[in-house]
Amino acid sequence: MGVPSFYRWLSEKYPRVVSDVIEAERVVVDGVEVPTDTSQANPNAVEYDCLYLDMNGLIHPCCHPEDKPQPASEEEMIANVFQYIDRIFGMVRPRRLLYMAIDGVAPRAKMNQQRSRRFRAAQEMSQRKAKENEIRDAWEKEGRPLPPIKGDRWDHNVITPGTPFMAKLSQALTFYVNDRITSDPGWADVQVIYSDATVPGEGEHKIMQFIRQQRARPGYPPNLRHVVYGMDADLIMLSLATHEPHFTIIRETVLFGKQKGCHTCGQQGHFAADCQGKAKTKETEFDETTAVKDSPFQFLSISVLREYLASELYVEDLPFQWDLERVIDDFVFLCFFVGNDFLPHLPSLEIREGALDDLIRLYKAKLPLLGGYLTNAGEVNLSRVDVIFDEIGMQEPELLRRRHRQEERNKRRQEQQERDRQSKADALKRSRSESALLGEDDKERRKKSRRSDIAADDAVGGIRPIMPERRVIQPGNIVTQGSSVSANQAAASDLRARLSSVSPAASAEAPVDNGKEEASDPSTAAAEVLADNDTEAQEQEEEDVVAPSSSSSDEDEVLADLKQAAAHHDEYALFVKKAVEEMNRVPDAPDTLRFHEQGYKDRYYKAKFGYDRTANHDEIVEIARCYTQGLRWVMLYYYRGCQSWEWFYPYHYAPFASDLRNIDQFDVQLTLGKPFSPLSQLMGVLPAASSHCLPPAYRDLMTRSDSPILHFYPEDFAVDLNGKKWAWQAVVLLPFIDQNLLLETLETVRPTLNDVEKARDSTGSDYLYTNASHVVGIEISALYLKHKTSAEMLNSAGTHIAGDKSVGVTGKLKPYPKAALPSSRVTLNLGPFSRALSHNRAISAIFEHPAPVEHRCQLLPGTVVAEPVLKPEDFSSVTSFRRYGGRSLMFDAGGGRGRQPQAKLSSAGVRMAQHALPTRGSEDDRYRYYGRPSEPSYSYTNYGRQAGYDDRRSNRQPYPPSSQVYSNSGNNYADRRYQASDDVAAYSHRRYESYSSRDQYYDYQSGSSYGYNSYNDGRRYPQRGPDPYQARDDSRYAPYVPRGPPLDDSRRPQPQRRPPSSARR
Template sequence: MWYFLVLASAYVLQGSNAFAPSFKTWSSPIQTATTDTRSSISSTSSTMLFGIPKMFRWLTDQYPDIINNRLEEGLAEDIEVDNFYLDMNGIIHPCTHGNADGELIFLDETAMFKKIFLYVDRLYKMVQPTQVLYLAVDGVAPRAKMNQQRSRRFRSAKEAEQLAAELSARENFMGHELSVNSDKQRFDSNCITPGTDFMLKLSLAMQKWVEYKQQTDPFWKTGATVIVSGPDVPGEGEHKVMDFIRESQEQYKKDGKATNMYGPRRTHVLYGLDADLIMLGLVTHEPNFMLLREKMSVVMAGRGRNKYRKKKDMMEYTRHDFELLELSSLRKLLAIQFRKFSDQLENYSLDRVVDDFVFMCMLVGNDFLSHCPHLEIDGGAISLMMTTYIDLLPEWRGYLTDREKINPDRFEHFMYHLAVYEEEHFKKRGYEENEPGWKLSAENEHDENDFYGTWYNGQPTPSCAVEANYKGSHPPPSRIATNEGIDEGNNPELDDVAPVEGSSGNRAFRRRHPDSLARSYRDFYYESKLGWKTEDRERTLFQRRAHVRDYMEGLHWNLNYYHNGCASWDWYFPHLYSPLATDMVNLNEFYHDDPEDAEFKSFKFEIGEPFPSLAQLLSVLPPQSSSLLPSALGELMLHPSSPLINYYPPDFSSDPNGKRQSWEAVVKIPFIDADLLLETVEQVLEKDDAEGALLSPSERRRNQRGKTHIYIPEGIDKLPNDDSTKEKRSTKKPSSKVKGSSARKNATSSARSTSPKVKGARKNAVPKTTANKR
């Protein structure tokens, strides 16, 4: 089986070069069209392509003169790109199914692989990096990301079912039957997930293709060193790139020597559509860092504001269909905006301002944390935060963050000023959604502990909620349970808090919600979104406090992820909704474990280990995609007696939560119990060890941890070796370790590795190594 897999991969590769553009055709650097770049930024329908929704559009609107002009200029003739990084999933998706709407796609692996490789070849020959070409495919992601992947895949599976039903109904209405060729297999885009048979074949094919190109293509023969980090290497593609850059920087600081992998004045270009790449590029603090992507007017042709533009095939894109964002321009704009503080702050640092800007952008949403409801990019949240930050910076005489650390007092002060606009936001939602609960005024709250904290009334955290400052503490007994027969006198954890009487002045609310005692939009938010009853006063205050602590922990995890890499593979935010800004109070209390009263503080994380690939598939895939798993594991999604069956509901609801687009809705499905899932998977693997009939060799291979591969072109030895300021490619062969290319240092292999089996599904240690190929 394995032999035939390799043969199939080789077959795909040999055919791919015939479709590649000639070296001569694509030998000149990329240039972009001189059209108005604002028109290339699509309407909100296109923001589904971004990791941080609407961020790219905000930047071009905020700084139109410089940003847009630079986008139009593209990559000038005299700019030499040293390192070129490809976030491959941004290529794999459009090359396989093209984000197609209203049509069924059928699986044709050979054609899909050819298209992927052709597009990589085209990008490589346009940008012409002189040192490194890094191909990063998403591997197993941290648990925090897996929850977002799970929601997205459940939603896409449901939408695919609806599409099939609509197409069938349309054909029936026309008097036809929807005919599907039985010889063809319908393409399930969820197969673009680490651990599937499709991704294993693609990974093998990519390795063979790179070798083939370096042997046969003149451009590749004398081109850059190619690094391939496939789906069997844990980590998101863009974060593998960041690990590589970050650890290369550290090595340079340690040795003081430039190599063919990294130097202090390198020009870095990162290809990808996610706007969070802007944030990742900024925190590297590299002076020459650029982002390359297709113009949104091209990508979204035929949709939204570009519905009258003819859609082009990806293989027809020219250099004029791309745009380049120089992050150095954004840094200069921030430098101009904050230059007055160079005299006001004792140790003024633009890098620290940039880091705070990235932190503020995290507050409007990312793949790992929900954002406060009233902090929306298209509602002006980033501009509001920037204005607030500029106003408060002289008073603070310091910064919000120090890499992964936060100053809790300044952040609480910052959130207090942002919270002023929270009630107005909910009133607006009340009219838009015809929901009287959002119109309830905060003035209806009269309890002493309704608003507490330094910036409100100076009240301490309610005694019933103090224990929530500690992770893992348990809430007090429910007052509702007490009313149902439990003697309150036997529950000393309950506070002597007067019962909540509810809102008395809003008849529309009482008619809509006769059983609710919510007095304000705040009570209604936690009651309707998280199920925390207003009348269960002590328990709800505890849960709201724990909610804020989890959110603060999430902010620290995010900062670590951007600045240092994955701090914990197991951490995730255990709520579907964020806390309200008005609850972000007494934040200093969460740092009780800090041995020193430091200015900047952080939470401690345990690194843990990535999920094994097959366990990760079981975690993120919906039951409609069970065929992408080995049958022994796929049954766990479908069989009524499966211990995991409750995590795969046949139907689920989505909450728009104030958003307009369906893809922005909150998918209400349960979080996976990681311990139960891993234990169940391990039982299947142990049974396979004993009986040897549950998994095929290729299925076992899909669960093994891989390594990053380096391909050094033969022509590299003929190039001069110069370690001067603007170094050329070195003839020295790189170390067998590639910085940042593998899992985190403490990460270990999957349950089904070639090393001796250890019970526990994630306990076999594998050194961080790569394979050099020549």
Template sequence: MGVPKFYRWLSERYPCINEYVNQYNIPEFDNFYVDMNGVFHICSHPSDDVHFRIPESQIFENIATYLNFLFNLVQPRKVFFLSVDGVAPRSKMNQQRSRRFKSAQEAIEKETKARRMGQTLPNDPRFDSNCITPGTEFMNKLHLFMVEFLAKKIQNCQEWREVEIIYSGYDVPGEGEHKIMDYIRYCKTKDSFESDTRHCLYGLDADLINLGLSTHEPYFSVLREEVTFGKNKQRHCDPIRTNFQLLHLSILRRYIFHEFHELEQQMKFKFDLEKIIDDWILINFLVGNDFLPHVPKFHINKGGIQILYDTYKSILPDLDGYLNDSGTLNLKRYQKFLAKLSEHDLDIFNQNNMDFNFIDDVNDITFGSGVDLGQNFDFEKMQELTEENSLLSDSDSSSDLDDSSSENELDEEFVMHKNHYYTTKLGFKDLAADVPKIVFEYVKGIQWVLHYYFDGCVSWNWFFPFHYGPYVSDLAKIDTSEEFPFEMGTPFQPLVQLLAVLPQASKDILPKAFQKLTYIPDSPLIDYFPNEFKTDLNEKIHDYEAIILIPFMDDQLLMETFEQYKNGLTSEEIERNRFGFHHLLKWSEESPENPDAFDLNRFPNVFDHKIFINQYVLPREIVYKGVRKNVNLNAVNGFPSFNGIDYSVRMENARIKVFDFGSQNPTMMIDVEKKNYTIESIQLLSKNFTEKIVYINWPLLAEAKLIEIIDNEFKYSKDIKLKNNS
């Protein structure tokens, strides 16, 4: 799912979810979670200028400054959880590998272009962002720096002593945000976890929206830098110069309620917002995510999400339950959703086909005869084709095409089009056997991702073994009796993953014993380190969305090669290849003999309690699903929400400005109803609330003390009414 596109779509559709953060209206939060890799990237390479250089010491200083700023901005009251990407599941490694190959290629191309233009580049090497990968020397130095930085803050700063600080480094397996999710799931099973706990999650990935919603914690916000586009796109490693945004999932939850509330009167079973949210997360997978390619023809910027929503609304009343059972796919119901959605496969193809035919006809009219256009251009024919194309584009091909033979021809053309896609894009030789295989693996991937979001990792080794996704009309043919077994397996060690995801251009980041594996002709892995490779935009627009056509790493060959060459590792590299612990850092007056003392000479009051890597990983059967029973979803407690106001909802093509662009999508508009107060009701309000703390400035609520109420005639304070002469 494209980060900017999905984020922008949500902001256009639901304009109240975003808040520009400042010191006056940020809510209070109990737990603050930081997905650290976003901080690492911003602070190490804020500029793509080929002349830009930054020393390692400056990177570390930038990171310390950024974390100080984030902590002071949010001021968590209970928990500060900092999580670094460890070794990822195999299904994520394909994307990591693609990103690193692409970034290395782009850096080389920029430097080559600069030299060709006569520019002189600095002699010292540029910072290679691919070193922000578990197991590198850079990450090990950064890991040691981070633990000492936190110890120093705890020893010297009262505010940092008052919260529980947990640091999960690169040596703990799992993506940073998913280690955070493991921790939240773990906390939800504890009786001590308070019902009104407020969560704030910092990170750059739009996927954090889905992850936050999957927790079903009602008081949850996502913090990130402002998304900018076009010429004004920039980023700073100085947080003071950066605009931050809070996306309030508490408000998004209510928007989702209104998006689908019309279904309540049509359904055969109970309307449940929490189940609707679970399904909302599921159906968004089809426009792409980190683990599966998007299905053909469904794109965010081409109305793909609206099609998903409309299809869901049309099919849910005919089902006997929801598609997503708290992380378990109901395949029979999901197949019916796919079957309905597949109607758009043909519609979109027919529309595109008519567009291409129209262009061909216009070209024939315009250029076919090769004579002077001014004398022989057929304007009547041009207008006729234009009107015909316009009429057909607004019609439903399944109902409005009267000629059944034409319909069959279009169906046959669509089948031929799909066959061409599978044979050219995916290299299938036997379509009858190969298409069911990719369909099975894709739906299995949907189930894997669902588990990953709602339960945690259920298999370290499974991955989707294709660069492209199948058509929805083929997904709809999935056998509903299929089962999707997963073997848990084990995560790769850091240096194994490093060897799997780095390109040859970044070979210096590898241990010396492995560097030659990327270029010597007789290397067992040489085929997996191409210097040149093709990319495919595959209906996308921006280069960063392109599919990187490099081979998937062979896991068995990777492990065999690692075992063959690991004896060349140094003792320091062997140490970097081991798994470690979560660090629970606390300030205490305990005796110096405490074995958890961090460094008695420099930090006499800091204690580092090492927590086993799987401490927060729960078996699926004990994960608490849905909203906790002691939560009051209707409470008015100062956290941004729709509670406590009367309002109405309408959809409008409002063309509101989002990220400096006019919105392209319909917007859900909220009209707050104005209340008419009598003198008696104002006096009652004055009596009950004067000199008390109230909430103002909806929807970004802030606490205020009510001194008096003023209308056109009177000033009301507690039990007093005075003539208003202002």
């Protein structure tokens, strides 16, 4: 999952990175979809070389979709996976390589998160079932109609390595690859590498490890165009870490806020908090069976993101060479501070509160003083990171106070919104009550009048306009009215089946009962039903208008009952969903930590860790050491692969940044270890409720009273909202698995496994598939001609393939006995989706990756960087970006209590304003504020400094001259300057002056100074308070009378003014 909210922050701050995918229009003939010819040119006008599929990102929505009906069987789920891959392949159309990676056994650090999610999912499923039973009993007592009881929900916890479902899926995908290479011309020249769930490692990390190792080999084409599919936000960081400039991420379009709609009723235009529980207005009668439209896709361009980062992260006058590739690595590392899959985020940093923007400002201000970058090829320089944590720690008290103020404002706003919503609802009820006073006689007269008007129109052959609320149905053999709800349901099912099988064209041409051939307008051949639906009172009145027919009155009655039954079922489903949402919405708990008050650190460590800060000082230092070790582990994982399969962060919460001190003194070494086996991981992450996918002997260990590991599988466990609003956001307080005890216990029952279970518990290999006529396919065919028996295949040394021969893929190929050879028959046993491939043209072999080498964190020689696509206004819009209305605290100039300008121009508005302004008098004036385009240069050594424009971009031009560096107590400080608001002329200048025993901090904008005490450890703390650590965290900086006059105005940065209009002319 990566960093929560990171994708939203990125796509809103850097909007040009996202573009819509153009998908070829689907052609359907006689109800059968015609396959897209993927050998044709890409409709997106870009030809891609490699496509990588993080398979778990598509397996989950295919097996338990959120916006579509649940598949009826596992066979249908697997068929959905085939269709989903076809769709992505058709959008990207790779020409060289398709890499399909399913999550295998994860490192222990990720297993803890998987365990929390799966236990929480089982708990929520149990609570939902209990709540639904409670509602069903209440409705039954009230005599309200109920839908039939559904079977048990499909347990999606089985999408985990080692389960029978994953084994079935893996076997089916091997057939799928053989079939597509044989029958689809777009696959004919593509090599397919398939890594299933038996190969250890997360899918996205297996993909990135492959790319890192391939680009370090001779013969690798440096200008390959890569596309990776996946929904995890950490794919963005992983893609940046490859240092491949031609990289794109494809994912389903994500809607935010009201664009996405209410997750209670599924409708757009309001949030769940404002949901009134109304049923959705249907576009067609019984449209719940209508096929749901596929979600659109988006491209996220890493090359455009690199342009944005080259602009925003550029720092002038560094004492060392500025290198975009090194800065990108540091950016990836900073993103870990706000959360990832392996470490909890620091308490004072929330991405929703603008933490990443603050970190970027802090990084740019401190970089000139660090002597170098924070990271180097995945290795972290802890002494430099220590400076960053020191500054965050100094700002931590005010960050937490700012959060409290924002939460209070949000709370008052929500209360006001709730009052407004309630008043609107009351007014609407009063209005409806008044309209209900209209007599039934008036309604009947209007109904008869409308019918007579329609009959007159039909008599003269007129064409009636179709009103938006009218539903078109086809009259025919409507079943007679039943006497019970079940009969209505049966009739509804029959009607739905016939409606869904009639296309609009067929409906227009279908004859009616009177035998007359109708015109092409479907309204003249169908009955129209007008519905006036009042969901507040749950009253519906049908005003059915049908063509003359002997059974029209019976049909009216049947349709009325059918609609009433459907409405009851919709009401029940929505009622249950609303009740579950309310169950997951936890009422506000009392704020016992009170981060905005003094002593918050004592309260935090006592509540979250059970430690007293004074008595358990060594334990808190150990927490900081483990967190620092985790930061190093994560960075290495992203750049060099898993460096320790056994390491994990042994706490549920993170320390404060102010307690991450002297981290360069910590022992953060890692031991590689080895991954769990698939069944061992299942025992480490699954709850007892999902034990059905385990072998019987393993299953008993979860529930047997004398099991030595019974305490690993609690049915009831605590969850901590930790300041959040929804139950799914809570911290799951499960006990951590004792790895040694678990593995020792499993060894006692392992001999009971049968052959099939042993195969599921084994470690597998990657496989390479290609057409037998491909250059690599010829190499593989030679292997099978040389090694014909199973024993020879198993003992084969294989053959090496180089990148220049295999079009960029380097590794070793080995034959295996179960390979489907050319001209052989390949079958798929998948129930109603079973198929047979009579003449296979694909060939496959085991693929062994080359020996690991160090990742090259730079652009490769020969790389041709694409021409920049960003314009000056794109960069200027980034500098004014503020997420969630928060005020930047780190190095902020203050002013206006953080209030943002009430109006600002978008990039389009900037262009319009430029066009309307008088013509500037000189070429230099034209680019004074928005930068001058430079001549494009594609050298991989200076790409970062240019980013398509010179250093006079709008967010660079007004900067003051080079700052002087001052030194005190072993720490270096520099002038701090930055943009204070959207006004490019508003800046503040801050300077530290050095004294023997204390530092003076002078703020030119506020005209005040603050004093700090210096301690022997070289750090600076506020004067107030006997305990320097406590005073640093819980008190404001003590005011201090400045020594001597402030710097004269000549030393202050002077804002640039626009020349008068006469000068511009």
